[in-house]
Amino acid sequence: METFDIVKLASYRENNRIEAKAAKGGLPRSMWETYSAFANTYGGVILLGVKEREDGTFETVGLTPVEAEHLRQDFWNTVSNRSKVSAVLPIESEVEVLEADGGMVVAIHVPRAPREERPVYINGDLFAGTYRRRGEGDYRCTRQEISAMLRDQGFETMDSKVLDDLTVADFNMDTVRAYRNRFRTVRQGSSWTGLDDERFLRAIGAAAVSREDGRLHPTFGGLLMFGNDYDIVRECPQFFLDYQETLDPAIRWTDRVHSGDGMWSGNLFDFFFRVNRKLAESLKTPFKLDGIFRVDDTPMHKAVREALANCLFNADYHGVRGVVVRRTPDKLVFENPGDIRTGIEQMRLGGVSDPRNGLVMKMFSLIDVGERAGTGVPDVFATWANAGLPEPRIEENFGEADRTILTLMLEADAKPDNNEQISDDYEQINSSNEQISDNNEQLNGLNEQITERQRVILHFVEKSPSATYDDMARAVGVSSATVRRDAEILIGCGLLKRVGSRKAGHWEVRGEKNHDIR
Structure with a gap:
C-alpha cells in the first residue's frame, strides 16, 4: 500500500490538472464531467476521499479501506460501460488506492485522450456530455468545439x-x-x-x-x-x-x-x-x-x-x-x-x-x-x-x-505580455507533467534532505528575490517544471517563502544557517 503524504496534500490547490472529490457517499456524478474534461484537454488527476478547504487547500475526509476499494471497483465498472463513458483511458496502474493520515485516497490518473478518441463524452450524449477544463472548472463544449475534435479524428489529414x-x-x-x-x-x-x-x-x-x-x-x-x-x-x-x-x-x-x-x-x-x-x-x-x-x-x-x-x-x-x-x-x-x-x-x-x-x-x-x-x-x-x-x-x-x-x-x-491567467495555466501544465508521471515520489519528497540543486536555487533567489521560475531554471540548467517542484519542496521545508502575488511578489530565503545551505 502506497503512503499519501498529507503535508504535501495540504499544499495542493485545484487547478486545470487536479480535482478533489470527497466521494464519501460513493462516486459523485460530477466526477464524470471532470473525466471528460481532463480527457479532452491536458489530462489530470482526480482525487477521491479529499475535500477542498475554504482557503483552497486539500484535506482527507476519512475513507476506510473498504470504502476506497469500493470506489475503485465502482470506477472500473462504470468507466467500462460505453453508455456512460465513450472511452476507457486509464490503465490499471493509473487508478491507485493510497494511504494518508486521516483516511484513504483513490487517485485516478486520466490521460489526455488520443485525437482518434476525442471527443470523450458521457451519458451517451455527444453534444450534451462533452466537457473541457478551464482553470479549476469543467465546462460543456460548444458544437463548434466538438466539430473541431471530430474533424481531427480521421486517419487522413x-x-x-x-x-x-x-x-x-x-x-x-x-x-x-x-x-x-x-x-x-x-x-x-x-x-x-x-x-x-x-x-x-x-x-x-x-x-x-x-x-x-x-x-x-x-x-x-x-x-x-x-x-x-x-x-x-x-x-x-x-x-x-x-x-x-x-x-x-x-x-x-x-x-x-x-x-x-x-x-x-x-x-x-x-x-x-x-x-x-x-x-x-x-x-x-x-x-x-x-x-x-x-x-x-x-x-x-x-x-x-x-x-x-x-x-x-x-x-x-x-x-x-x-x-x-x-x-x-x-x-x-x-x-x-x-x-x-x-x-x-x-x-x-x-x-x-x-x-x-x-x-x-x-x-x-x-x-x-x-x-x-x-x-x-x-x-x-x-x-x-x-x-x-x-x-x-x-x-x-x-x-x-x-x-x-x-x-x-x-x-x-x-x-x-501575455494574460496572467494564461501564464498561470501554462506553468501549471508544465509542473503537473512531472507531478502526474511520478506523483508518489513527489508526495514523499518533503522529508528528504535538500539536494545540491536546491541549495543552488536558494543561493540564487537570495541574490535575486524577484526571480521567476524561468530565471531559476536558466541559472541551474533544468526545466521550469523541475524548478517549480524544487521550490515547492523548499517551501514545505520552511527554507523558502513566497511573499505577495505571483506577478508582483518576491522570494524570501529562511532558516539558511540552521539548514546549512552555505
Whole structure:
C-alpha cells in the first residue's frame, strides 16, 4: 500500500490538472464531467476521499479501506460501460488506492485522450456530455468545439479531400509556375520537372482522380496551396490569412498583408513567401561570407521560416479567426486556428509529426520548406537558446475558437505580455507533467534532505528575490517544471517563502544557517 503524504496534500490547490472529490457517499456524478474534461484537454488527476478547504487547500475526509476499494471497483465498472463513458483511458496502474493520515485516497490518473478518441463524452450524449477544463472548472463544449475534435479524428489529414466541383484550371497559374520554378531549382534532375501541369500537380498531391467521375480534380490541400481566395472561401468559409506589422505604436499597422483584398491570390504558397520576406527583415543578419558571396540565411532565419510553415501546416482552416502572424519591434507571434494534435509537451519535444494538412506539408517540403520529421519546433527552441533570447512560448487556448500561439521574443530582456491567467495555466501544465508521471515520489519528497540543486536555487533567489521560475531554471540548467517542484519542496521545508502575488511578489530565503545551505 502506497503512503499519501498529507503535508504535501495540504499544499495542493485545484487547478486545470487536479480535482478533489470527497466521494464519501460513493462516486459523485460530477466526477464524470471532470473525466471528460481532463480527457479532452491536458489530462489530470482526480482525487477521491479529499475535500477542498475554504482557503483552497486539500484535506482527507476519512475513507476506510473498504470504502476506497469500493470506489475503485465502482470506477472500473462504470468507466467500462460505453453508455456512460465513450472511452476507457486509464490503465490499471493509473487508478491507485493510497494511504494518508486521516483516511484513504483513490487517485485516478486520466490521460489526455488520443485525437482518434476525442471527443470523450458521457451519458451517451455527444453534444450534451462533452466537457473541457478551464482553470479549476469543467465546462460543456460548444458544437463548434466538438466539430473541431471530430474533424481531427480521421486517419487522413484534412487537406486530402478531393473537390469534385473544381478542376485544376481553377488554380492560380502564376502560383503554379512560381512553385514549379522553385521545385526545378531544388529538385534538379527530378523526373517530375518534365511533366505537364496536370501530371505534375497530381504527382505532388495537389490534384487527384475522383472516384465519382474518374477525372482529375484539386485536393483541398492543392486548393489551399494554389487556389484563389474566392474559391478557397467557397469551400472553407472561415479561411483567412493575415499578416499584421506594428512597428510604430502611433500607427495601427505599418504594414499588412491579408487574403481577400483582391490584390493577390490569397493562397498559402504566396502568403508564405510574401510574409517570410517581411519577417526576415526583423532579424539581425551578421556579415558572413561563403567564398566571395555574402550569406544572409542564418539559423534564426531558418527557424522563423519553420515557425511560419508549422503554423500553416497545422491550422484548422475550418476554424474561426484564421491564421494571424504579427510582427512588433520586440516579438514575432504565429497564431493558427485549432489545438495541437500531439499536445504541447510532444510538440516541444519533437519526434512525432502529425500535421492537420499533410499534403500542404508535403508540397512545401518538396521545395525545402518545413521539417517533416517532427523536429521543426525543437529546432526553433534550440536556435533561440543559442542566440541567448527568451525561450519561445507555446500556448494552446481552448474555447469558442481553439487557437495555437507561438511567440518568439526578439530581445534578450523582453518579457511576453501575455494574460496572467494564461501564464498561470501554462506553468501549471508544465509542473503537473512531472507531478502526474511520478506523483508518489513527489508526495514523499518533503522529508528528504535538500539536494545540491536546491541549495543552488536558494543561493540564487537570495541574490535575486524577484526571480521567476524561468530565471531559476536558466541559472541551474533544468526545466521550469523541475524548478517549480524544487521550490515547492523548499517551501514545505520552511527554507523558502513566497511573499505577495505571483506577478508582483518576491522570494524570501529562511532558516539558511540552521539548514546549512552555505
